[in-house]
Each structure stands twice: as structure tokens, then as C-alpha cells.
Amino acid sequence: MxxxxxxxxxxxxxxAVAAADPVKALADVLPARPKGRTVVVALGKGAAQLAAAFEKLWDAPVDGVVVTRYGYAAPCRYLPVVEAAHPVPDAAGMVATEAVFKAVEGLTEDDLVVALVCGGGSALLPAPPEGLTLEDEQALNKALLSSGAPIGVMNAIRKHASRIKGGRLAAAAAPAKVVSLVVSDVPGDDPAQVASGPTVPDSVTAQDALAHISSWKIILPEGIMRHISSDASTAPDPSDPRFMGHEVKVVASAxxxxxxxxxxxxxxxxxxxxxxxxxxxxxxxxxxxxxxxxxxxxxxxxxxxxxxxxxxxxxxxxxxxxxxxxxxxxxxxxxxxxxxxxxxxxxxxxxxxxxxxxxxxxxxxxxxxxxxxxxxxxxxxxxxxxxxxxxxxxxxxxxxxxxxxxxxxxxxxxxxxxxxxxxx
Structure with a gap:
């Protein structure tokens, strides 16, 4: 050699990396300015760089929060940057998830949420449903990571054991409009798969998730299995009125x-x-x-x-x-x-x-x-x-x-x- x-x-x-430069990726896709507030939630391993680029291009104050992996932070002018664990979530991720929900709380139809989403968000945003714990979500991630299952299968399962994945964050922001600008790290560039789609719902059902668990022989905690098998695991449907008018754009990809x-x-x-x-x-x-x-x-x-x-x-x-x-x-x-x-x-x-x-x-x-x-x-x-x-x-x-x-x-x-x- x-x-x-x-x-x-x-x-x-x-x-290859330069082609996905955040400023270049975002420059031509910025949404129209809203009458009300602009709230930015940036999620993933490249989230801080995306957020800094957005602030530069937007050139006006914004509210919100950035969640990224330990060691991946970058300075932002307006947005606080929170670091958490990847690929197995930790307690800091739980705190970060609540900060994200807080950022989109109490919005109106005059407000705009810009979701800057990239890979890594699945682990960085643990949000176990009622009755489950951080330890359950950690066990889920460890089992998925060692299973050999493709990313689409892992995300199908993750989003049925979460309060934030599968479009639930966008639903929480209603009635504000949500514009998701996505850096794809998944084969096929389906934005609903990136970070398990916190702002992008899809039609994958709990039954699909259970079928994947069975076919890939994935051993999960009993509490996780009970939850996915219950009605409580049902993710929002893409036809839900809360998603009307939302926009989704893949701004960089493999x-x-x-x-x-x-x-x-x-x-x-x-x-x-x-x-x-x-x-x-x-x-x-x-x-x-x-x-x-x-x-x-x-x-x-x-x-x-x-x-x-x-x-x-x-x-x-x-x-x-x-x-x-x-x-x-x-x-x-x-x-x-x-x-x-x-x-x-x-x-x-x-x-x-x-x-x-x-x-x-x-x-x-x-x-x-x-x-x-x-x-x-x-x-x-x-x-x-x-x-x-x-x-x-x-x-x-x-x-x-x-x-x-x-x-x-x-x-x-x-x-x-x-x-x-x-x-x-």
C-alpha cells in the first residue's frame, strides 16, 4: 500500500463529505418565514453543524434545542446544544428528549418548527412509553445492534416502543407547521427511517414490528414485547390531520x-x-x-x-x-x-x-x-x-x-x- x-x-x-456540507445542503431549501416563532429542533450526530448552518442562513433569532452525540457539539449562536450517548442511550438522552418536547410545546398555527434530522437520532432520543424504563430502551438498542437486522427493521421496531419516534414529535408540535430537512444515512433515502422518523410518520404497523422480531429471532425484554403487542404502541398514521401542510425534504444523501x-x-x-x-x-x-x-x-x-x-x-x-x-x-x-x-x-x-x-x-x-x-x-x-x-x-x-x-x-x-x- x-x-x-x-x-x-x-x-x-x-x-463525499464535502458534498453533504450543511450550509450547501440547506442553502436552497429554507422555508418561508412564519408570522410567529421559528423553533428549530436539530437531532443526530451531525445536528450541531446543521443547526449552526441554519442559523447562519436564517440570519434571525430562533428558539429550540440541538441534540447530538458526546464530542460532536459545535457552537451555535442561539440554540443550546445537548450531548448524549450513542449508540446505546443514556440518562442525558432522556433529559434531551424532554427538552425537545418542551421546545415544541404550546405552539400555534402561526409558528414554524424546522426539524434538522440526521442519523443517530434514534439512540440520542430515548423516550420510553409509560410503563417502560430507560433500561428497557437500552436493552432494546443492544438487542437490535447485535441482531444483524437491517436498519429498516431496527427502526420499525424502535418506533413502536417510543414516545417520540414514528412522527410523534411532529404530532406534539401541532398545530404548528413542521418542515423536516433530512440528511439521509439510510439505504433508499426514506426520510421516515432517518433517526426513526421523529417528525415523519409512516405506515409500518406494530404487527409488522412483531413479525420482524420473530423472523430475526430478536430477544427483547418482556415489557417491550407487551407494549408492542398492545394498542398503546400504535404510531400516528401519515393521514393524521396533524401532519397536514408539513414538508419533508432530503437535503443530503449517500x-x-x-x-x-x-x-x-x-x-x-x-x-x-x-x-x-x-x-x-x-x-x-x-x-x-x-x-x-x-x-x-x-x-x-x-x-x-x-x-x-x-x-x-x-x-x-x-x-x-x-x-x-x-x-x-x-x-x-x-x-x-x-x-x-x-x-x-x-x-x-x-x-x-x-x-x-x-x-x-x-x-x-x-x-x-x-x-x-x-x-x-x-x-x-x-x-x-x-x-x-x-x-x-x-x-x-x-x-x-x-x-x-x-x-x-x-x-x-x-x-x-x-x-x-x-x-x-
């Missing part, structure tokens, strides 16, 4: 960011192809699939000819064992990719979460090439042991190949780039 290749792939990542990365690659002299912006599945399996495709390109010149950059996005999953090590879905993808590329020269890859954090560690992802596993063995480490222990972070830490840009201020899902050079 050369530093030139790393620098090239980092430039593509930077281009598609737009991958297109920016492709344009940057081509400007630097490398053709690029976007495989998909909505890839889901077990991270290790998706890694092997990408490796097989890269090998076919490198060795046989099909379905694309080298040199070329393969780009993809989406959100893979990791089914955790009993005592998993460190790492997130991107490093899990990469450890599998490294196995599939072993011994093959001329291929370098980067996979990283665009929010700057892969799972719960300090890295966004890592770099790999065809020598990665051989280099692990050369430093006395067994690649198979890292795979068995579900410790991809440890593998790339040992190699010095972690990618650590820090929090980026946005979140448009995973970014994967595989550079395939012409074979000599």
Missing part, C-alpha cells in the same frame, strides 16, 4: 456524496463507477462480494477495465457473538475484503463511516490492500484470530492502517472506495 493511494482515497472521502466522489476521481484521472448507494447485508459477506468483483476486474478486465475506482454506499450490519472485540461494520467489511484480496497487487481500498466514527471506536474505518493479511502475519499476529474474535479494529490497529478523520459534522452512511490499478 502506498501513501499516494491512501491520499487519493482520502481525497475521495473528503469529496447518492449525492458518491456522485461527488466519482467526479473527484475522474478529475484526478481515474474512471469511477458507483455500484450502489444502498447496499445492505452482513458486512463480512459484502466484503467478500466486493473482493470477488475487484478480482474479476483486476485479473480479467470485466465487467470494468482497470484502472478504475469502485464506489459504493449503504449500511451493512454485523451479527455479534457473545464476546465481540472492537470495531464497526466498516472494519468488519474490510477484514473480509482483505481476505478476498490476499496476494493480489494493485488494489487499495478505504471503507469508512461518513460521520467519522465506525461503531463506538475512534476511527471512521481503515485501509486495506492485497498484502494486509500477510503484513499481519509478519508482525506475529494471526488474521484468523481477529476474525474469530470479531475484532477488526485490533487488526487494523496492529497494522497502523486505521483511518481517523474525527467527527465530520455530517452523516450520509458508509463510504467504500476500491482503487484498482492497471495490472503490469
Amino acid at each position: 502506498t501513501m499516494d493511494n491512501r491520499a487519493f482515497l482520502t481525497e475521495l472521502f473528503d469529496a 447518492r449525492l456524496s458518491l456522485e461527488a466522489a466519482a467526479a473527484r476521481a475522474e478529475a484526478m484521472g481515474f474512471p469511477a463507477v458507483i455500484l450502489s448507494d444502498a447496499i445492505e447485508g452482513e458486512a463480512k459477506d459484502i466484503g467478500l462480494m466486493h473482493a470477488a468483483l475487484a478480482r474479476e476486474v483486476a485479473l480479467r478486465g470485466r465487467p470494468f477495465k482497470a484502472p478504475i475506482v469502485l464506489l459504493s454506499g449503504g449500511e451493512t450490519t454485523v451479527t455479534l457473538g457473545e464476546n465481540p472485540g472492537r470495531g464497526g461494520r466498516n472494519t468488519a467489511f474490510l477484514l473480509s475484503l482483505a481476505a478476498g484480496l490476499e496476494g493480489l497487487d494493485g488494489i487499495t481500498a478505504l471503507a469508512a463511516d461518513t460521520d467519522g466514527i465506525d461503531g463506538s471506536e475512534d476511527n471512521a474505518g481503515a485501509f486495506v490492500d492485497g498484502s494486509s493479511l500477510a503484513r499481519l502475519r509478519a508482525c506475529g499476529r494471526d488474521p484468523g484470530a481477529f476474525i474469530e474474535a470479531q475484532d477488526p479494529y485490533g487488526a487494523f490497529e496492529a497494522l497502523g492502517d486505521l483511518f481517523t478523520p474525527g467527527p465530520t459534522g455530517t452523516n450520509v452512511n458508509d463510504f467504500r472506495a476500491i482503487l484498482i490499478e492497471a495490472q503490469v
Whole structure:
């Protein structure tokens, strides 16, 4: 692996992140000024940056609150910024949720609520219904995160065990108009899935949630199961009159960011192809699939000819064992990719979460090439042991190949780039 290749792939990542820049994303979608108050609720891992951008563009005082992950705060002129835990909620998140509800309390039809929503809001806004506790919601999140279920399934279940998800926050703001400006981190860019849709209802039912729990064999606390099975779990229907006149716009997404990365690659002299912006599945399996495709390109010149950059996005999953090590879905993808590329020269890859954090560690992802596993063995480490222990972070830490840009201020899902050079 050369530093030139790393620098090239980092430039593509930077281009993808820049395409989701909050000021750029919001500049052309601001709503009309209301007769009454403007209340801003910004929710998610990139919420503080979105809120600061909105304040700059709005250029007038606003009320409201910002909720983001610990370490992700950014200064805002008018809006208080509250930090809470992600991916498992904590007591600070409970306090933050009540501050959000307080911000939209007592509004009139002359008032406007601007909801700036991005990924991470599901965990940052715990709101257990009556009869359930924070501990129940923590257990729910832990079970979902270890289940291997896709994000759509997890959110379908979450929103039927919450007082804020599934459009309930927008319902609480009635009769004020709600404009939701969404940075999508979900495959398919359904705004009702981002942060479990606090201001965007959908038609997923409690029966659907129960079916997902059964089919994915997810073990949940008895209290959660009782609640989802009861009438109390019913989420607001999109046809509810309280949502009349509301607006929802996706202002940044994986598609737009991958297109920016492709344009940057081509400007630097490398053709690029976007495989998909909505890839889901077990991270290790998706890694092997990408490796097989890269090998076919490198060795046989099909379905694309080298040199070329393969780009993809989406959100893979990791089914955790009993005592998993460190790492997130991107490093899990990469450890599998490294196995599939072993011994093959001329291929370098980067996979990283665009929010700057892969799972719960300090890295966004890592770099790999065809020598990665051989280099692990050369430093006395067994690649198979890292795979068995579900410790991809440890593998790339040992190699010095972690990618650590820090929090980026946005979140448009995973970014994967595989550079395939012409074979000599």
C-alpha cells in the first residue's frame, strides 16, 4: 500500500463529505418565514453543524434545542446544544428528549418548527412509553445492534416502543407547521427511517414490528414485547390531520456524496463507477462480494477495465457473538475484503463511516490492500484470530492502517472506495 493511494482515497472521502456540507445542503431549501416563532429542533450526530448552518442562513433569532452525540457539539449562536450517548442511550438522552418536547410545546398555527434530522437520532432520543424504563430502551438498542437486522427493521421496531419516534414529535408540535430537512444515512433515502422518523410518520404497523422480531429471532425484554403487542404502541398514521401542510425534504444523501466522489476521481484521472448507494447485508459477506468483483476486474478486465475506482454506499450490519472485540461494520467489511484480496497487487481500498466514527471506536474505518493479511502475519499476529474474535479494529490497529478523520459534522452512511490499478 502506498501513501499516494491512501491520499487519493482520502481525497475521495473528503469529496463525499464535502458534498453533504450543511450550509450547501440547506442553502436552497429554507422555508418561508412564519408570522410567529421559528423553533428549530436539530437531532443526530451531525445536528450541531446543521443547526449552526441554519442559523447562519436564517440570519434571525430562533428558539429550540440541538441534540447530538458526546464530542460532536459545535457552537451555535442561539440554540443550546445537548450531548448524549450513542449508540446505546443514556440518562442525558432522556433529559434531551424532554427538552425537545418542551421546545415544541404550546405552539400555534402561526409558528414554524424546522426539524434538522440526521442519523443517530434514534439512540440520542430515548423516550420510553409509560410503563417502560430507560433500561428497557437500552436493552432494546443492544438487542437490535447485535441482531444483524437491517436498519429498516431496527427502526420499525424502535418506533413502536417510543414516545417520540414514528412522527410523534411532529404530532406534539401541532398545530404548528413542521418542515423536516433530512440528511439521509439510510439505504433508499426514506426520510421516515432517518433517526426513526421523529417528525415523519409512516405506515409500518406494530404487527409488522412483531413479525420482524420473530423472523430475526430478536430477544427483547418482556415489557417491550407487551407494549408492542398492545394498542398503546400504535404510531400516528401519515393521514393524521396533524401532519397536514408539513414538508419533508432530503437535503443530503449517500447518492449525492458518491456522485461527488466519482467526479473527484475522474478529475484526478481515474474512471469511477458507483455500484450502489444502498447496499445492505452482513458486512463480512459484502466484503467478500466486493473482493470477488475487484478480482474479476483486476485479473480479467470485466465487467470494468482497470484502472478504475469502485464506489459504493449503504449500511451493512454485523451479527455479534457473545464476546465481540472492537470495531464497526466498516472494519468488519474490510477484514473480509482483505481476505478476498490476499496476494493480489494493485488494489487499495478505504471503507469508512461518513460521520467519522465506525461503531463506538475512534476511527471512521481503515485501509486495506492485497498484502494486509500477510503484513499481519509478519508482525506475529494471526488474521484468523481477529476474525474469530470479531475484532477488526485490533487488526487494523496492529497494522497502523486505521483511518481517523474525527467527527465530520455530517452523516450520509458508509463510504467504500476500491482503487484498482492497471495490472503490469
